Amino acid sequence: xxxxxxxxxxxxxxxxxxxxxxxxxxxxxxxxxxxxxxxxxxxxxxxxxxxxxxxxxxxxxxxxxxxxxxxxxxxxxxxxxxxxxxxxxxxxxxxxxxxxxxxxxxxxxxxxxxxxxxxxxxxxxxxxxxxxxxxxxxxxxxxxxxxxxxxxxxxxxxxxxxxxxxxxxxxxxxxxxxxxxxxxxxxxxxxxxxxxxxxxxxxxxxxxxxxxxxxxxxxxxxxxxxxxxxxxxxxxxxxxxxxxxxxx
Amino acid sequence: xxxxxxxxxxxxxxxxxxxxxxxxxxxxxxxxxxxxxxxxxxxxxxxxxxxxxxxxxxxxxxxxxxxxxxxxxxxxxxxxxxxxxxxxxxxxxxxxxxxxxxxxxxxxxxxxxxxxxxxxxxxxxxxxxxxxxxxxxxxxxxxxxxxxxxxxxxxxxxxxxxxxxxxxxxxxxxxxxxxxxxxxxxxxxxxxxxxxxxxxxxxxxxxxxxxxxxxxxxxxxxxxxxxxxxxxxxxxxxxxxxxxxxxxxxxxxxxxxxxxxxxxxxxxxxxxxxxxxxxxxxxxxxxxxx
Amino acid sequence: xxxxxxxxxxxxxxxxxxxxxxxxxxxxxxxxxxxxxxxxxxxxxxxxxxxxxxxxxxxxxxxxxxxxxxxxxxxxxxxxxxxxxxxxxxxxxxxxxxxxxxxxxxxxxxxxxxxxxxxxxxxxxxxxxxxxxxxxxxxxxxxxxxxxxxxxxxxxxxxxxxxxxxxxxxxxxxxxxxxxxxxxxxxxxxxxxxxxxxxxxxxxxxxxxxxxxxxxxxxxxxxxxxxxxxxxxxxxxxxxxxxxxxxxxxxxxxxxxxxxxxxxxxxxxxxxxxxxxxxxxxxxxxxxxxxxxxxxxxxxxxxxxxxxxxxxxxxxxxxxxxxxxxxxxxxx
Numbered sequence: 121x122x123x124x125x126x127x128x129x130x131x132x133x134x135x136x137x138x139x140x141x142x143x144x145x146x147x148x149x150x151x152x153x154x155x156x157x158x159x160x161x162x163x164x165x166x167x168x169x170x171x172x173x174x175x176x177x178x179x180x181x182x183x184x185x186x187x188x189x190x191x192x193x194x195x196x197x198x199x200x201x202x203x204x205x206x207x208x209x210x211x212x213x214x215x216x217x218x219x220x221x222x223x224x225x226x227x228x229x230x231x232x233x234x235x236x237x238x239x240x241x242x243x244x245x246x247x248x249x250x251x252x253x254x255x256x257x258x259x260x261x262x263x264x265x266x267x268x269x270x271x272x273x274x275x276x277x278x279x280x281x282x283x284x285x286x287x288x289x290x291x292x293x294x295x296x297x298x299x300x301x302x303x304x305x306x307x308x309x310x311x312x313x314x315x316x317x318x319x320x321x322x323x324x325x326x327x328x329x330x331x332x333x334x335x336x337x338x339x340x341x342x343x344x345x346x347x348x349x350x351x352x353x354x355x356x357x358x359x360x361x362x363x364x365x366x367x368x
Numbered sequence: 369x370x371x372x373x374x375x376x377x378x379x380x381x382x383x384x385x386x387x388x389x390x391x392x393x394x395x396x397x398x399x400x401x402x403x404x405x406x407x408x409x410x411x412x413x414x415x416x417x418x419x420x421x422x423x424x425x426x427x428x429x430x431x432x433x434x435x436x437x438x439x440x441x442x443x444x445x446x447x448x449x450x451x452x453x454x455x456x457x458x459x460x461x462x463x464x465x466x467x468x469x470x471x472x473x474x475x476x477x478x479x480x481x482x483x484x485x486x487x488x489x490x491x492x493x494x495x496x497x498x499x500x501x502x503x504x505x506x507x508x509x510x511x512x513x514x515x516x517x518x519x520x521x522x523x524x525x526x527x528x529x530x531x532x533x534x535x536x537x538x539x540x541x542x543x544x545x546x547x548x549x550x551x552x553x554x555x556x557x558x559x560x561x562x563x564x565x566x567x568x569x570x571x572x573x574x575x576x577x578x579x580x581x582x583x584x585x586x587x588x589x590x591x592x593x594x595x596x597x598x599x600x601x602x603x604x605x606x607x608x609x610x611x612x613x614x615x616x617x618x619x620x621x622x623x624x625x626x627x628x629x630x631x632x633x634x635x636x637x638x639x640x641x642x643x644x645x646x647x648x649x650x651x652x653x654x655x656x657x658x
Numbered sequence: 659x660x661x662x663x664x665x666x667x668x669x670x671x672x673x674x675x676x677x678x679x680x681x682x683x684x685x686x687x688x689x690x691x692x693x694x695x696x697x698x699x700x701x702x703x704x705x706x707x708x709x710x711x712x713x714x715x716x717x718x719x720x721x722x723x724x725x726x727x728x729x730x731x732x733x734x735x736x737x738x739x740x741x742x743x744x745x746x747x748x749x750x751x752x753x754x755x756x757x758x759x760x761x762x763x764x765x766x767x768x769x770x771x772x773x774x775x776x777x778x779x780x781x782x783x784x785x786x787x788x789x790x791x792x793x794x795x796x797x798x799x800x801x802x803x804x805x806x807x808x809x810x811x812x813x814x815x816x817x818x819x820x821x822x823x824x825x826x827x828x829x830x831x832x833x834x835x836x837x838x839x840x841x842x843x844x845x846x847x848x849x850x851x852x853x854x855x856x857x858x859x860x861x862x863x864x865x866x867x868x869x870x871x872x873x874x875x876x877x878x879x880x881x882x883x884x885x886x887x888x889x890x891x892x893x894x895x896x897x898x899x900x901x902x903x904x905x906x907x908x909x910x911x912x913x914x915x916x917x918x919x920x921x922x923x924x925x926x927x928x929x930x931x932x933x934x935x936x937x938x939x940x941x942x943x944x945x946x947x948x949x950x951x952x953x954x955x956x957x958x959x960x961x962x963x964x965x966x967x968x969x970x971x972x973x974x975x976x977x978x979x980x981x982x983x984x985x986x987x988x989x990x
Contacts, residue, residue, distance in 0.1 A: 168856060194858030202856070208849035210914075219846040222839040223858035231839065271858050406769040458957035463768055464713055468909060468956045471715075475902070475949030479942030487941065586942075590898065594780060597773055632788040632795070639777045639784070646774045647764045 121146045121306060122167070122275055127176030128330075129162050136162040138330035139176070144275070149297070149307040151321035151338065153314075155351050159330040160310045161203055164277050167308075168200040169193045180275070194223060199273030203280045203310070205260040209253035213244055216252045216263055220270030235270055242266045242296050258289045262296075269300065276300065278309040282316055290316060314342075326350065370627065377506055378627045379620050384512035386619015387519035391574040392592055393599035393611040394523060395567030401606025402543040402563040405463065408470040409450075411593025412477035413568055417443055417575035418584040419481060425492045425579070432494065432579045433514070439572040447568025452561035474589070481586040489585040497580045515577040522573055523612045526566070530608075539563055543606070595622075595635075598642040663833050667916075671826040678815035687814040691886055693927040694821040695879050699900070700907035700919035701828045702875030707905060708914035709841060710868040711848025712767065716775030717876050717904040719757065719782050720750040722895030724877030725884040726786060729798045732808075739809035743881050750877020751870040758869035762862055767851075776901065783896035797891025800884060809885045821882055825920065828875055832916045844868050845914075876904065906948060910955050912964030921963055926951065 122144040129137040137159040144150055152160050165171035167178060169190035177186040180196055188196075199220075208216050217235035218228075225231040239245050242262045247255065252263060261281050268276060278297070282290050290313060297320060301307055311317050317324060318338045326334040326341055328350035334341050341347055345357035352360075392414060399407050420439055424430040454473065459465035499510035530536035541549040542559045550556050599618050603610025618638055626634030681687065699721055707713050727746040731737035737745070761774050786792040804810045811817050835841040846854035847861045855861055884890050894900075903923075908914075911922025929951065930944030937943045959966045 170852065170855070189860070190852075190855040191858050191860045194856060200856050202853065206850045206853040208846050208853065210849055211845060215842065215845075219842050219854065219859065220857040222842055226839055228837055228839065231842075267853075267857055406773065454953070458953055460957075460960075465956050467713065467769055467772060469953050471902070472949045472952030472956070475952070476946055479945040479949065482942035483940045483946065594777065598777075601773070630788075633784060636781060636784045639781045642777045643760075643774055643781070646766060646770060646777070647760055 121181055122308070123179040124163070124167065125177050125179065127163070127166055127173045127178065129159070129166060129171060130174045135330050137166070137173075137327075140327065140330065140332045141176075142325055142332065144306055144308060146274075146306050147301070147304065148322045149301050149309065149320050151317045151324035152308060152310045152327060153312070153317060153324055153341075154327035157329075158327040158350075160327050161279060163327065164200065164279055164310060167193075168198055168277060194271055194273075197272070197274035198277065199268035199271050199275070200277040201264040201268050201279055201281055203283070205257075205264045207252035207255065207260055207263055209251070211252055212249050213239065213252050213255070213263060214248040217244075217266045217270045220267040223271045235266075238266045238270045241299065242269065243292070257284050258293075261285060262293065265293075265296070269305075273305060275306045275308065278307060278311075280310050280312060282311060282313045294320060318342075373505065375624070375627070377508075378623045380503075380506065380508060381512065382620035382623025383616055384509070384516045384619070385623065386616040387512075387516040388574050388577050388615075389592075389595055389599050389619050390612045390615025391519045391522060391570055391577065392596045393603065393615050394526060394608060395570035395574075396596050397600045397603065397606055397608065397611040398526070398570070399564055399567040400600060402539055403451075403466075403560050405455075405466040405470070406597075407564075407567070408467060408593070409474040409477060410470075410567070410571070410596060411589030411591075412474035412481075413443070413447070413589070414571045414575060414592055415481060415584065415586060415589035416446075416477060417568075417571045418579060418582075418588065419485060420572075421575050421579045422490050422492055422584055426490075432492065432576050436573055436576045439576065440569045443568040443572040444565040446565075448561045448565035450568075451564035452557060455564070456557055456560060474593075478586055478589065485586060487585060487587070489583045491583045492579055494580050509581060511577070511580040518573065518577055519612070519615070522570065523608060526570070527608055529566070535559075535562060594642070595638055598638050598645075601642060601645050659833060659837050663837065664830070667826065667829045667833065670917075671822065671829075674822055675819060678818055684814060687818060689927065689931060691814065691818050691821055693923050694818070694825055695883050695886065696903050696907060696927065697920045697923035698821065698825050698828060698882065699876045699879035699904045700911075700923050701825065701832060702872045702877075702879065703904040704908040704913065704915075704919045705832065705835065705875065706865075706868045706872035708908050708918065709835060709844045709848065710865060710872075711845075711914075712865065712869070713772050713905065714775040714872075714901070715772040715898075715905065716757075716777070716779035716901050717872075718896045718898060718901040719775065719779040720754050720873040720876040721880035721883070721900050721904065722779070722782055722786065722890075722892075723753045723873075724750045724880030725890045725895040726792055726798070726880075727877070728881040729800050729884050729890055730792070732800060733798060738807065739885065740807070743809065743878070743885075746881040747874040747878050750880070751874040753877075754873020755866055755870040758866050762865050762869075776898070779896055779898065779901055783892050786896055787892035792892070795891065797889060797894070800888040802888060810888075817886055821886075824878060824882070829916060829920070831871075831875075836916060840864065840867065848914075902948075906952055908962070910951055910962050912962035915962075915964050918962055918964055925963060 124140065124142040126139050126141055127137060128135065128139050140163060154160055162171060166173050169188055173186065177184055179185065180198060185193055185196065208219065214232065214235050217238055218231045221231040221234035225234055236248065239248055242265050244259065244262050244266055247259060255263060265281055282293065285293065294316060297307065321338050323336065324338050324341050325332060326347050333346050333350055334344045348357040348360060396407060396410050399405065417439060421432050421435045424435045425432055450473065455466060455469050458469045496510050500507040501510050501513050530540060538554050538559050539562065541554060542556055546556060595618060599611060599614040602618065603614030621637050621641065622634060625637035678687065699717065702720065703714065703717050724746040727749045728739065728742040731742040731745060732739055757775065757778050761771055766774055787795055792798065804812050843854065843859045843864045846859055847864055851861050880895065907922035907926060908919040909922065910926055911920065912918030926948055929947050933943045933947045955962060
């Protein structure tokens with residue numbers, strides 16, 4: 121459903137993303153991991169239309185969307201959340217979600233109804249009439265998720281929805297993400313919490329210094345020497361292997 | 369049409385008016401560069417300074433150029449106080465609020481001046497108001513030549529203050545990274561107020577340079593503030609050399625537009641440049657990319 | 659919209675409509691008509707500035723366009739005043755849309771948007787002051803010819819009702835915006851443009867719609883100004899004083915609320931009149947009050963008068979519920 125073909129992004133002299141490709145089939149949860157500064161968020165921004173690639177193209181359901189505005193992509197069914205949560209502070213939780221719902225429901229009553237629905241699914245039903253500015257971090261993450269869901273996306277890009285949450289909050293939100301997948305939404309998620317990646321993702325892509333260095337099942341990818349070196353530095357894989365053998 | 373000499377003279381005259389614009393813009397751009405705010409009260413503060421010069425001349429018989437000596441520290445203190453005790457606390461650090469607070473201040477200042485001085489236009493005359501300096505075949509107004517010289521000197525001084533003194537370093541640190549500066553122990557509100565004070569001190573000099581050939585009334589600031597914004601935007605928000613060059617350029621444009629289009633349409637060139645720059649290149653012609 | 663949304667507007671409109679039956683003094687009627695005209699223009703500002711968060715410092719461009727279009731159509735082309743009113747609104751919307759298109763497409767926001775609108779208004783002022791078409795510096799005098807067809811009435815009260823009807827209409831319009839998809843998207847753009855885009859909001863389109871609507875309403879107020887005072891010049895129509903008035907009222911009253919602009923305009927002009935009564939001979943005293951109120955409002959009353967009232971009410975409610983709890987504790 122999504123094909124990112126040899127996409128690059130240059131910021132001045134810096135190659136934030138360098139000739140990265142990625143293919144998503146409909147359904148499932150796919151992870152995008154990599155060390156800090158690898159270019160994951162930049163890649164997300166290019167898929168959702170906030171950053172124009174310097175090179176390469178992006179196809180969604182077979183259509184070239186490389187030059188399209190973010191709102192057009194949302195209409196096509198690409199939803200995203202932001203790593204730094206961005207609630208509409210002056211609105212209530214319900215109104216926040218309704219902004220997303222209005223994309224497919226022009227009437228206020230329908231949009232509000234949809235918003236309540238979504239709020240229930242992500243566990244925000246009790247907070248509907250509170251101002252969004254007053255939510256906890258966990259609440260804001262859920263709101264971010266709810267708003268994107270309310271646009272009824274086919275593909276959902278989740279940028280570190282688990283970051284900043286404590287283990288019990290993470291435990292609470294993982295079933296919510298699974299539930300979204302089960303309804304047929306394809307999910308591409310950037311995540312640092314490896315336990316969650318292992319737990320949720322069927323497949324992961326690894327980005328390091330702007331390049332796509334590995335792809336496959338989470339367990340296999342984590343054992344890949346290139347991935348270990350990307351995270352832990354040059355020679356780390358060999359050292360780990362040696363240690364493993366010694367303790368073996 | 370016009371002889372080359374008339375055009376050249378108009379251009380040179382514009383250059384010298386532009387020097388004063390540059391001084392006004394210097395204060396504005398400094399404040400913008402550090403506080404990242406647009407000071408709408410800048411014009412009204414200039415009017416205050418101009419009235420101060422006029423009062424010193426009319427009531428105390430002081431020469432306008434001499435007034436610079438007491439007026440610079442006075443305006444500095446006024447600016448420091450306004451930022452520290454009014455603009456800073458009232459705006460809660462929000463951009464839109466600052467715009468509104470400085471707008472409110474400008475309305476108050478302007479109308480207090482109106483209440484005190486009425487709406488009459490006032491001028492002062494000195495022995496040198498109409499003196500000219502001959503430059504080859506060209507006759508240049510003496511006060512304007514002084515203005516150009518002083519504007520260049522003040523820009524240089526300001527540059528030295530910012531680059532060679534501890535206060536200047538603190539100002540530049542705050543301009544670059546407010547939070548970091550705060551963490552290393554720089555008193556940010558104080559630095560803000562000092563910057564605002566410096567910006568106002570520039571107005572004191574500008575006022576003293578303007579008065580020998582110009583006039584003052586309570587509404588005069590409005591005319592200058594838009595020109596100063598244009599200069600600042602043109603030169604790149606926050607850039608001192610940009611303000612100087614931008615000011616000189618705008619002075620010339622205004623003078624030539626006035627010559628070619630007549631007085632009533634003369635200012636339109638400035639605003640069109642202003643709009644064009646904002647729309648096409650809001651970082652300014654000389655400014656670095658934000 | 660529900661009945662609860664509409665009732666306050668209708669009640670206030672009816673009460674205000676009864677005023678001329680009580681008040682007959684013509685200075686007071688003049689004051690009311692002028693204040694309502696400002697309130698109407700401020701309502702226009704509020705659509706873009708309040709709901710859309712785009713602070714314009716140049717709404718004079720739309721006010722003046724409304725005033726000049728209506729005057730010129732009547733004077734030079736003999737167009738009926740009511741038709742002129744519609745054309746004036748359309749012209750205001752067109753000017754606003756164009757300024758908006760140029761500015762928003764370039765990504766101008768915040769202070770930059772404020773500055774560029776200010777500059778546009780100044781360009782209009784200079785042009786109107788210089789062109790002979792607009793009467794130049796002498797301005798335009800609309801011929802006194804009292805007849806309803808000319809939008810001129812023998813009784814001030816009739817004009818008052820007319821302006822009141824428009825103000826009420828825009829109150830309803832604003833309430834509709836607040837309850838509509840357009841309004842939700844507009845507020846979302848104000849709060850966070852990127853987040854709004856990610857949710858499928860076409861932010862450029864939404865902002866353009868807002869500025870066009872805003873321009874039309876403000877042009878309507880300019881048109882009514884011209885019809886009431888029958889004289890305009892470049893300074894009146896395009897001067898910065900009106901830009902300032904139109905933004906002051908919503909900010910004092912309650913920015914981004916339905917009633918804010920009206921409350922703000924009445925408060926400001928009421929205070930201005932009071933100041934004039936007490937210190938009549940001091941020129942500019944009303945403006946000193948305006949400026950001070952603005953600074954004070956920003957410093958101490960975020961959300962303006964309506965925001966302040968809401969906070970007081972919440973506090974009152976808080977005390978009541980606390981009181982109720984204590985009672986119930988005591989009862990146990």
